[in-house]
Amino acid sequence: MGENTVFLAAYARLPQDIAAYGLYKSVGVYAEVEVDTGVIIEADVSFYSQVSINMIRAILKGKNIVLDREVILKAFESRYWGGGRKAVITAVKRLFERYDEVMEQLERDPIPDLTDEYRL
Template sequence: MPVHREGSGPETVFFSGYAKLPAGITASAMFNVVAVGMEIEVSTGRIVAAECTLATEVGKNFFARLVTGWNIDTELGELIETINRRYQGSAQKAIITALKIIHEKYRAFRGH
């Protein structure tokens, strides 16, 4: 009988991206950069889970809900538009920069 192992479903990989935060916001007093981490299903590009280093739990949770389920490979432009429209925090540009870095890392990993 096969032993069930956590993560035995579709293969996922963790990617991270970092970007400098603007001076004068709460998060920049805590961190110099915003860190975005994402678990991505390799074969599809679907974002399975996400986290970032914002100052508030509400912001962290909102970001995670906002990006989970999107395809990092084929829906990046739409995802950035959604972040521009729905995330109005001061770290918006830094989050988008970190997301673009993750996109580049994912494409390199896949050999694109």
């Protein structure tokens, strides 16, 4: 992780009629986001299918979590037709909400500059 990034996680319940439900019960969508720019540096999802993981990463990675919300949601709605589609879209929307919450918190209590003491 970078020195000026945050890690976000959001979850949504999967439908019982898909294989992933037996393993996970819910889907997690994860992102590392640059604090200053809002750009999603890295993304992941708690699915076992590498194709699903790659698709979700491709849709999220490099996008701006604030400015590109509609673009991201439209991409999921038009391109992602895997099992748990609604759950993935819900988790992505919750990821947006989580980002907003974290940014509000960081405005009140900024990340201390620890670059000299703790190099990652």
